[in-house]
Amino acid sequence: MQLNRRDFMKVTGAGIACLSLSQLGFDLKPLKAYAAELKIAGAKEVISVCPFCSVSCHIIAHVKDGQLVSTEGDPDYPINQGALCAKGAAMLSLTRSSHRVTKPLYRAPNSDKWEEKDWGWVIDRIARRVKESRDKNLQLTNTKGQTVNRLEHVFALGTSHMDNEECALTHQAMRALGVVHMDHQARI
């Protein structure tokens, strides 16, 4: 007999598991110890979607005191029905990875290192570089005298990691700047 964690919780929730299982001759000590330690006890369930392939398996994130304590496949979602592959199953370690970049970083021309900067500084600096490049290179007309308003010297690549809402904004912003070199994962 196999009992997965969700079933186990359902049964214990109904208050009958100990009795019926011990009657079946199970040694319940490990299970009880496990229950006492359940990381997700009292955690809030938040529905999310695996950030890898486009099967878009649903994932339940368990959050306690603002911290992510566990992730698992969403059993109610009709496509993955609780299952996840290796990548989706690594959601917890992926999110909590110690290799994450957590501060804006800046590498000055010809420098051999990254420096930490604050958001205000980097946004200001990037905006100025964009304006400089645009003011210098925006092509208003082509050789035939037709209006073209395009900026060929600045490009935008990516990303299928964006949400739809972010993609819509990216497209709008880039066309407003005149960007035409625009591409992302759909072409590779």
Place this chain on the structure above:
Amino acid sequence: MTNHWIDIKNADAILIMGSNAAEHHPISFKWVLDAKSRGAVVMHVDPKFSRTSARSDFHVPLRSGTDIAFLGGMINYIIEKDKYFKDYVVNYTNASLLVADAFGFENGLFSGYDPAARKYDRTQWAFQLDDDKVPKRDPSLNDPRCVFQLMKQHYSRYTLDDVSDITGVSKEDLVKVYEAYSATGAPDKAGTMLYALGWTQHTVGVQNIRAAAILQLLLGNMGIAGGGINALRGEPNVQGSTDHTLLYHLVPGYMAMPIADWQTLADYHKANTPVSYDPQSANWWQNKPKYFNSLLKGWFGENATKENDFGYGMLPKIEKGANYSYLFLFDRMYQGKIEGGFIFGLNPMNSVPNSNKLRKAMDNLDWLVTVDVHHSETTDNWRRPGVDPKSVKTEVFLLPSAHRLEKDGTVTNSGRWQLWHYKAVEPPGEARTFGDMLVDLMNKVRTLYTENSGAFADPILKIDWPKRYDADEMARRINGVFTVDTKVKDKEYKKGQLVPSFVALADDGSTSSLEWLYCGSYTEEDGNKTKRRDPKQTPMQAAIGLYPNWAWCWPVNRRILYNRASVNLEGQPYAPNKAVIQWQDGKWVGDVPDGGWPPMATGEGKHPFIMTVHGFGQHYGPGRMEGPFPEHYEPVETPVKSHPFSKQLNNPCYVSVSSDMDILAEPADPRYPIVLTTYNVTEHWCGGGETRNVPNLLEAEPQLYVEMSPELAEEKGIKNGDGVIIESARGRAEAIAMVTVRMRPLKIQGKIVHEIGMPFCFGWTTPGSGDSTNRLTPSVGDPNTSIPEFKACLVNVKKADKLTELA
């Protein structure tokens, strides 16, 4: 996908080709196995034996880049053996349309080819029109100029002998697949085709898929449950990012990017709005002006007026035929013509061909903004092995981005379901969402342009740009709102209220929508439908695994595209046990039909393929760059000097760039006799930038390897586990040899050709894991999409004396 993930279970035959679904879309395979458990035959045609092959009824290895020959042979088999679904072919496809006399085919070239420009004059491929400008048809399919006869003639050349000779597939294996798959030509049988990058990443990528479309139309497999052409899309929101079009040649909603010749909005609409004179053709794209003008209204808000062409004049215009895709961008960068740019969540230094050139090209930038969750070969290119950072002038930014669990918003799965995900936790440290950064950055640019003079500030200052990023607000803007009080049928909508569906979008500025296909996802009546989690179904829907109340799907919550082709002229399903829609008591039940018109037999119906001008599924596709019928051409780097179908060795229109670093091997080059194909592994995602930073995933797949057959290994004196060097005309890579019968030597034109395979997910920022496989692959691409040919190039392999990239 024309269908959706769960729908795979309805198939009677599943052809997986150009995909390793079990390893790269593992959960999709649940539905493949579901179909199999109920009797479906599952076939895997792929150079490599994988876990997909292991679970299939049979695996058929073929040489990379010969899919059209393989599929062309099947088209021939179906027509010869009369296996096609005649009623469907006559009524719903363009098989009966007559083609004008200018069209012809000789020696591997269609009529109208200009060798200097490497382009066709496609006007020579037009249909014959009658006096009312409606295409002429011959429903008997006997007219020698009808598409069916032309197709029959074209593919009669794809004999079993010739196909076997060039693909390396035995005749028995060919017939095994052809026979099993063509059995789905029976009206109540369904066959699905599952593909991925193994079909698209070729210089004939689009035509690979066209060949699949021809087969599906011959067998009556489009629009039905368990059928369709199903791209198993790879990246997390690549469907959505394509719909919202982070691509140079389109604007959101699959509409053309303006070109210089279309100076006014009227010019744009004239050039882009198709006209049909057939009363039975819905010609849905005739509505394009409504969608395009609503997009402009969404972009420029109050500043978009009828008088100023809704801001059209402010948009950038590209030159006709100009190519701004990756290959050309990096080539221009290599030539020093690009100043700066943004790379959001992408690792092109690993995942775009000819990485050695790309890595050098990036050194020419003055500034570069990278946005990512980890350091990658792209963010840290300036300190790559063998380069002194002091010699790299680029000012580089790396902005920390939030991951999926750290933000609200929607993604769209491969089956077009739009799915809301909720924020669970705050991003770590100072990481922020792409949306937050972009809104702030653009607002900063706007301030700079307000406070200072600058080049043509209009588009920057006149866009309707939010003060702060809010996913819900953006979801509303994407759906679209009324910009004035409006009445739709009997219902009043106030200015600012959500548009209920794209049918209500208008071209007069009274509506806005940032993506017409998503209009209807968020309404006044039902709220944000992407959040729905209701499994409710009718018994008819339950029978085919249709969940109309779970999330929302574009367009208009239609789960199976072209579904009116699943019923006969009376509106009754060809496969009653897995009906998608049915005409009952004067209305359609089941899925949302492709247009609500009554069945064709009433005389008031419309042809089911509503997105094509004439309303038919296209066996003959006159819109493609290199011809209306797929034709076999060899990969640009090929192990053969000739092929049996014509004297034209390669795609006559493939795109490429030339620089001192874009070197190609000769056909049948003795220096590079081995075919290389590339792929990925279950544990890593694409370039691997993310997954290599997850210890358990890296532990499972730690190092670059190369799979080769025992026969090749013996020839080269290589043993399993040896370090080896793989070399192409462009670069070299180190890998660990994995000697395995999963790769088979193939007999091509009487000679043995070896093929090897390598994943491309490893890079130098993960020490000891190896470095980019794409240092080997070439910068050549499909003429329709410019997707590079990652899947077939020429290399050689030898045992390494010493390894430096692998620990």
